[in-house]
Amino acid sequence: MARFASFTLLALQWLLLLGPVQGDAVKDLQDKGRPAIDAAIAKSKTCTKDKLQVRREWGDISAADKKAYIDAFLCVIGKPSKLDRTKFPGAQTRYDDFVVVHMNQTMNIHGTANFLSWHRYYEWSWERVLREECNFKGVQPYWDWGRWAADPEKSPIFDGSDLSMGGNGKKVQHTSLVAGFGVGNGGGCVETGPFKNLTIRLGPLSAAISGVARNSRADGYGDNARCLRRDISNGPSSKYTRTQDIVSLITGYKTIGPFQDKMQDPMSGVHSAGHYTIHGDPGGDFYTSPNDPAFWLHHGMIDRTWTIWQSQDLANRVQVIAGGKSMMSFGGAQGSLEDLIDLGVVGNKVYKIKELVSTVDGPFCYVYE
Secondary structure (H helix, E strand, C coil): CHHHHHHHHHHHHHHHHHHHCCCCCHHHHHHHHHHHHHHHHHHHCCCCCCCCCEEEHHHHCCHHHHHHHHHHHHHHHHECCCCCCCCCCCEEEEHHHHHHHHHHHHCCCCCCCCCHHHHHHHHHHHHHHHHHCCCCCCCCCCCCCHHHHHHHHHHCCCCCCCCCCCEEEEEEECCCCCCCCCCCCCEEEEECCCCCEEEEECCCCCCCCCCCCCCCCCCCCCCCCEECCCCCCCHHHHCCHHHHHHHHHHHCCCCCHHHHHHHHCCCCCCCHHHHHCCCCCECCCCCCCHHCCCHHHHHHHHHHHHHHHCCCCHHCCCCCCCCCCCCCCCCCCCCCCCCCEHHHCCCCCCEEEHCCCCCCCCCEEEEEE
């Protein structure tokens, strides 16, 4: 008995030295809000429990599910564009269609009232195309920034394995063109993983690193074939996308305006910091960033963060938006829930914002775990 007491005291002493055990505080908030979402599902006219899809973090899905997602991804890349080649000569694949849609709406979907709803529909449309055009049976995954913030290169998302989104770019001499962010250990072409042969054609319009060839057209729609480049580092992630940063974002703002403004802060916001954790070309390009395969996992986490924020007071945080209709539109027209969101050749319908603000209503029927 004395030996047991001595062992217990020693164990307690070790725990005190190690400090408190840290859980996943973002997941705690997600769990806290889940009953409200379940109640919304029960009232929904379009989303039922038998239709409900569950989005999970890349590190938590099986090897088979990762391979299925990557195979469907490569399938979309292998299909021809549905756009007019004379207007968009750089859009040669179905995947390029998504990049063009983002490019030509960039100034009206960032720093605006529709930022969150537009990207929610865009992400869901990507998932829909994977299913309808490439027989994908799974669910869109996401990248939990906080889990891998200390060393994103070693995450299963960027470790360069065949079941990743590809590794860092080859280490080359380069400079960052983004004020406030230095260079990482890459900068060159991605040479590992399933996207090592990916050809980037559109842009650049806002190059993030040096050495990117200019597009033949000022609008960036010319055919500017080049490799996928990355400069992954923990500079942004270790400062701005840690678990505590995500928690602070979710709990620190009671209304949608300040919440989304902080999320999109050019330096310290999780949106910008996530893009600049990837950096490179086109991952760090404001306009063409969807051409980096990791874009979809990053914006999956943007959507998850918004969903968790909504669920903390669901009745008052769903049918609400704030902001203008164009970026930096000081004193300009304000956005409305009646505003339309049109994704052209990558969407299946033109929706009003009010139809896109809940993950369990309108066209959507999914939750996060």
